[in-house]
Structures are given as structure tokens and as C-alpha cells.
Amino acid sequence: MEIYLIRHTTPELTPGLIYGRLDVPLTSEFNEELELIKTKLPENFDVVYSSPATRCTILAKEIDDKFITDSRLTELHFGDWEGKTWDTVDQGALQIWMDDFVNVCVPGGESMLDLKKRVAEFWEDLRQKDHQKIAVVTHAGVIRMLLTLYRKSPLEDFFRIEVKYGDVNRISL
Template sequence: MEIYLIRHTTPKIAKGICYGQSDIDLTSIFKKEAEEVHQLIDKPLDYIFSSPLKRCANLANSFDVSVQKEPRLMELSFGDWEMKKWKDIPQSALNEWMENYVTQAPPKGESYKKLKARVVEIFKGIISQNRASTGIITHAGPIRAILSHVLNLSLKDTFTLKIDYGSVTKISLVEGHFTIDYINKK
């Protein structure tokens, strides 16, 4: 079984804005970026699971294959911080969260640990279907959570993994064993 973890293409949002589950549009170069993503996939996909947010769903719909929108593949919820400038979030609250983001949630948001629990739950369901080639179109947080699960990495250590917009990470599952073919292919 081959699993392609695909990060959405470039979102249309100013730098310095906190966003996670906000449903934002894509830039004007979406079609070009989508074509580039298609070129990164080694073989035709049998099925795609996608975050329902536009920045993922639009890319999922660009493939000629069935797509299942799955809310558990959404990015981290930043709660009250969604769509605020990072510089406008009180520095003391931001510092406290940054020191404990694995277990602590932003106000009315979720922790990285909770994100991992929901993402791993759907990931296990996806691999139980044992399709030959599956795409998962999602966000950097869920991709890191899946890699944390597959590689047995601590959540904190996953931020050393670079996950670019429009990148592909390939995992193979053979006889119950995972191998990482590549991470962040662009």
C-alpha cells in the first residue's frame, strides 16, 4: 500500500496571520501548483481523503478519483486566535502556549496532542482499507502527526520536518511495516 500525504497549495493570506481551521482561499497560481503536485505522484491514486477546507478540497477535486472529505484531517484549531495577527496575540499567552503547545491549547482551540489523536484515528481507518494507492490531502500539522505516529517521533520533534505548500510525502506499508519513501518532495 502506498500513501501520499499531500499538503495543500499556497493559501491566499497575508504573512503573520494565525490560521488553522479558517476556510481561506488559494492564490492565483493554484492551477500551476496543482499541476506540479500531480507530477509528484508516482502512480494513479485509487482514492483520496481530504480535509474539507477549501485549500485542500480544491486540490483533491483536481484529481480524477473519488474524494472523501474528512473533518479529522483539518489543521489545528487555534480557537480565539484564528485570523488574528500573531503580533496582536498577547506575548505572555503566546509564549506560554509555545512552551507547551503539545499539551496546551490556545483559548477555545486544541492542543497538538488532540490533533494527533483525531488524525491517527482516521489514518488507521484509511490504512485498514488496504487500497493500493491512497492520497491524503491535508495540512502541515496533520502530516506531522501522521509522521509522528509512523516514525514513533515525539510530537515536539516533528517540527524539525519541513512540510512545504504543495509538497508530497510518500509512505509505503508492506506486511504491516511502514517505510518512508520521501518527505516534502517538491
Template structure:
């Protein structure tokens, strides 16, 4: 089984924006990035799954006429910090969160371990489908967690793995 993990293309960003679940418009580079992603993927993809975020679903629709949107593929929920910039939130609160983001949550958000559980639930389900080639359009954090779940990176070092916009990572199981 081959599963192609695809990070969404570049969104329009404000520097320092906290945008886990915040829906952002796509950058002007979408068309070029989408063509590059499609050139990497094999033609015999049997199913395409996507985060419901516009920055993912738009790419998923360019890959498949009927992508399956799954809320378990959302990025980390930053709660009350969503849509703000790092320099505008309470610095002490953000430092406390960063000291143990695996177990602590932003105000009204989720912990990384909670995110890992929802992502693992999705992963276990698609691995049981019997399909041989699947594409998953999602976020950098989700891809890093999946690589950790598959033992390809250590979860405690997951942020060291750079996942570029429009990058395709293939996992064979």
C-alpha cells in the first residue's frame, strides 16, 4: 500500500499568524504548485482524502472529482489564539504551552496528544480499506504526526522535519 501525504499549497499569510484551523485563501502560486503535485502522483490513485480546510480541499478537488473530506485531518486547533499573531497573544501563556504542547492546550484548543489520537484514528481506518494507492491532502502537523506514528521520525523531534507547501511524502505500508 502506498499513501501519498500532501501538504497543502501556500496560503496567503500574515507574518506570525496562528492559523491551525483558520481558513485562509490560497496564494497566487496555487496553479503552479498544484501542477507540480499532480506531476508527482501516480495516475492510479484510488481515493483522495482531505482536510476540510480550503487550503487543502481546493488541492484535493484538483486531484480528484470526489475527494473525501475528513475532519480528523485538520491542523492543530489553537482555540482562542486562532487568527491572531504570536506577538499579540499572552507571551507567558504561549511559553507555558510551548514547554509541553504535547499535554497542554492553547485556551479552548487541543493538545498535540489529542490531535495525535484523532489523526491515528483516521490512519488506522484508511490502512484497513484494502486500497493500494491513496492520497491525503492535509497540513504539516498532521503529516509529521503520521510520520511519527509510522516510526519514521521521533514524535519529540517532529518539528525538526520540514514539510514544505505542496510537498508530497510517500509512505509504503
């Protein structure tokens, strides 16, 4: 089984915006990024899964218009911080979260352990499928978590995994 983890293309953002679950538009460079992504993918997939976020479904539809959305692929919920910039949130609360992002819950949002639980459930369901080629269009946080689970890495290494806009990571099972 080959699984292609694909991050959505570049969103149009205010620098430093915390946008986990926000529906943000994509930049005008979408078509150029799409063409580059397609060069890294096989022609056909048995199934394409996508986060329900528009920035992911737009890309998923270009890969296969019969894609399936799965809410377990949504980005980490940044709760009270969503829509704000990193420099405008309570810096004390931010430091507490940064010091122990694995266990500390973002105010009004979810913890890394919450993210792990739902992504691990998706991962286990995926591993039970009888497909040969699978595409998963999602967010950096979900891709990092899937790679963490695949590599059996500690959650503390989560942010060391670099995932750029439009990146494609291939996993073989």
C-alpha cells in the first residue's frame, strides 16, 4: 500500500495568523502549485481522502472529484487563538503551551493528545483498507501526526517534522 500525504497549497494569510480550523482562501498561485504537486503523484488513486476544509477539498477535487471528506483530518483546533496572530495571544498562555504542547490544551481548543487520538483512529482505519494507492489531502499538523505515528516517534518531536505548503510525503506499508 502506498499512501501519499499531501498538504494543501498556500493560503492567503496575514503573517502570523493562527488559522487551524478557519476557512481561509488560497493564493492566486494555486494552479502553479497544483501542477507541481501533480508531478509528484501517480496518475490514479484507489481513493482520495480530504480534510473538510475548503483549502483541502479544492486540491482533493483536482486529484479525484470522487474524494471522501473525513473530519478526523481537520487541523489542530486552536480554540480561542484562531483568527488572532501569534504576537497578539496571551503570551503567558502561549509559553505554557509551547513548554508542554503535548499535554497542554490550547485555550478553548484541543491538545496534541486529542489530535493524536483522532488521527490515530483514521490511521488504523486506513491500514485496514484493501487499497494500493491512497491520497490524503490535509494539513501540516495532521501530516506531522501521521508521520509521527508511522515512524513511532515521540510527540515531542512533532514540530521538528517540516511540512511545507504543497508538500507530498509518500509512505509505503
